[in-house]
Amino acid sequence: MDFQQGLITTIHEYGFGGDSLGQLSKALVKRPTSLLIPCLYEEFKRPALTLIKDVLKEVKGLNQLVIALAANSKNEALEAEKFFSSMPFPVHVQWTNSPSVLEVLKSQEKNGLQLLGNPGKGWAVWQGIGVAMKSSEVVALFDADIKTFSPSYPSRMLQPLLDPSNGISYVKAFYSRLSLENHALQGRATRLFVGPLLTSLEQLVGTGPFLQYLRAFRYPLAGEFAFTKDLGMNLRIPCDWGLEIGLLSEVYKNVRISRVAQVDLGIFDHKHKTIGQSPSEGLQKMCTEILSSVLRGLMEHQAETLTPPQIANLEVLYRRVGQDRVKQFGLDSLVNQIPYDRHEEELSVQKFASIIKPAVINFLDSPVTQQLPSWARVLACEENLQEDLANAGIAETSLTKT
Numbered sequence: 001m002d003f004q005q006g007l008i009t010t011i012h013e014y015g016f017g018g019d020s021l022g023q024l025s026k027a028l029v030k031r032p033t034s035l036l037i038p039c040l041y042e043e044f045k046r047p048a049l050t051l052i053k054d055v056l057k058e059v060k061g062l063n064q065l066v067i068a069l070a071a072n073s074k075n076e077a078l079e080a081e082k083f084f085s086s087m088p089f090p091v092h093v094q095w096t097n098s099p100s101v102l103e104v105l106k107s108q109e110k111n112g113l114q115l116l117g118n119p120g121k122g123w124a125v126w127q128g129i130g131v132a133m134k135s136s137e138v139v140a141l142f143d144a145d146i147k148t149f150s151p152s153y154p155s156r157m158l159q160p161l162l163d164p165s166n167g168i169s170y171v172k173a174f175y176s177r178l179s180l181e182n183h184a185l186q187g188r189a190t191r192l193f194v195g196p197l198l199t200s201l202e203q204l205v206g207t208g209p210f211l212q213y214l215r216a217f218r219y220p221l222a223g224e225f226a227f228t229k230d231l232g233m234n235l236r237i238p239c240d241w242g243l244e245i246g247l248l249s250e251v252y253k254n255v256r257i258s259r260v261a262q263v264d265l266g267i268f269d270h271k272h273k274t275i276g277q278s279p280s281e282g283l284q285k286m287c288t289e290i291l292s293s294v295l296r297g298l299m300e301h302q303a304e305t306l307t308p309p310q311i312a313n314l315e316v317l318y319r320r321v322g323q324d325r326v327k328q329f330g331l332d333s334l335v336n337q338i339p340y341d342r343h344e345e346e347l348s349v350q351k352f353a354s355i356i357k358p359a360v361i362n363f364l365d366s367p368v369t370q371q372l373p374s375w376a377r378v379l380a381c382e383e384n385l386q387e388d389l390a391n392a393g394i395a396e397t398s399l400t401k402t
Contacts, residue, residue, distance in 0.1 A: 007216035007257060009168070011160065013264040020155035021058050027162040028061035034132035035154060038068040038124035039144030041076045044083055048270065052142070052149045053084065059154065062089040063136045068096050068128035070119065077395035094131050094393035096124045104385070104392045111381040117372050118239040121223075126237040126372040127389060133229050133375065134386045138162060140171075140226035145270040147180055156263045157226045169259040170251050171226045174218035175268035183338045185329060186272055190221045192345065193287045193352045194245075196325055197294065200317035204310055210301035213252055214294070217262055220248060221290070224265070231255055236371040241286040242293025246371070249297040275348055279355045283348075288355050292363045299367060306360055315356045322349035 003012060035056070043049045056065065065087060071077045077095040084091040095101065097119055105115040117123035125141065132139045138161045140154060153173075160168045177187030185191065198215050205211070214220055221244045227235075234254050238246030251260060276282025298304040306314065326345045333340035378385055 007212060008172075009258075009261040010218070011156065011261060011263040013156075013266050017152060017156075021060075021151045024151075024155040024158060025060040027159050028059075028063075030162045031137045031164070032063040032135060033061075033138040033140070033158060033162065034064040034066055034136035035062065036066045036068065036125070036128040036132050036139055036141045037144050038121055038128055038141070039070070041069065041071045041080065043144040044080060046145065048145045048147050048149070049083075052144065052146060053087070055149055055151055056154070057087060058151065060088065064132065065089060065091045066128045066132045067091065067093045068124035068131075069093055070097050070124060071095055074098075074395050081395060092131055092390065092393075093395065094127055094390065095395055096127050096393065098393060098395070100392035101127070101389065104388050108378070108382060108385070113373060113378060113381060114370075115372060115378070117370065120239060122237050122239040122243045123372065125243070127393070129232055129235070129237070130375050130378075130386050131390045131393065133232055134390060137229045138226065139229070139232055141224060143223045143270060147269045148267055153224070153265055156265060157224065160261050160263070161226055161228055167259055168261050169228045169231045169255045170261070172217060172219075172248075172260070172262045173222040173224035173265050173268075174262050175222070175265040177219075178267055178269060178338070179272075180269045184340065185333060185338065186269065187219075187221075188275070188345075188348050189273075189283050189287055189290065190219055191329060192322055192325060192348050193283075194220055194290060194294075196318055196321035196349075197291065199321050200314055201294070201298070203317055204306075204314055205298070205302075205304050208298075208302040208304065210249075210252060210297055213257060214245070214248060214297070217248065218264075219262075220245060227251075233376045234374045236374050238293065239370045239372065240293075241289035242296075242369070245290055245293040245297065249293070249300065252297075252301060275351055279358065284351055284355055287352055288359045291356065291359045292367075292369065295360065295363050296367060296369065305364070311357055311360045314360070315353055318356060319349065319353045322353065325349075 067080060069077060069080050077093060081093045108115050129139060140157050157171055160166050160171050179186055202211050223244060231254055235250045274282045276284040279288055326342060326349060330340050330342050
């Protein structure tokens, strides 16, 4: 806990909050607001999504809940609709990979738009944003696997945006990633890769404005964020594990930093990804794509690219900073009496270091990535696409067979 401010407006958790849902319900009357949850059907079999549903049941005044669902059949989509049928506000389950949706999106190839994307979170987020912004001025996104979801989460994320006089267009979450089972530190991709990577890049290429911006976020990989419609309409959505960094890059391009805030959500836990046995698996694959996203942002916003000598230098710098972080987190854990496996943390740094050189070389060979176009561009081509997509995503009207 602290009360420090920096480049990004920071909303701390001081522990004095009262009725967070009551505050939120009062604030929701100011602007139509949607919540967006991208998820796989398998999440409906886990307790986290039930917890999220039970918390959201108490929210009054929400305009809509959008579930961007990847499902294998119409029956699964119908089960998802039934799961949320008791909510006190409208719920739209957008079956993102239904035959009807695929047909609608494929039809836009005639306009030169490639909207099918990779069938992952980015594609689901893009669809969900389009559906949510159809009737809302503010949208907040939460993942479906949050084990610690509480009433304060939507309240703290949304309140900065609900009063336009605050001047905020984008809110990013930050938190302490701790395991509910043993309280150990989680979030290795952020703690042991992105943090040391950004520090190393700043030493290598200097304190440019985009790097300063990224380093100002307490948790740049947080998947929870909220935004106003005027910003959301102009966001291009990345289709890989670089989604969060890529979105921060889009926000940097579209709004002044004074219109960005980050909000402390306290203790946070969700599913954990393994490190992976190769660079094409687990956190190694994730961090490879994150690195590409960071380098692409440096090109776009600082006109910076790495030379061959700098690539080797980056790996050496990263190893040193990463090893320093391992010692720091070890001491932090010791004093807080939480378990810490220093050997495993050191191995993670080694594996992350080994992906840097090949990842940078591959990126420089092909720096352009697939991004789904902003909704502003899409609607300039096909003004009814939001409505068509929303209708196609409803299981009852889908062209699929049960």
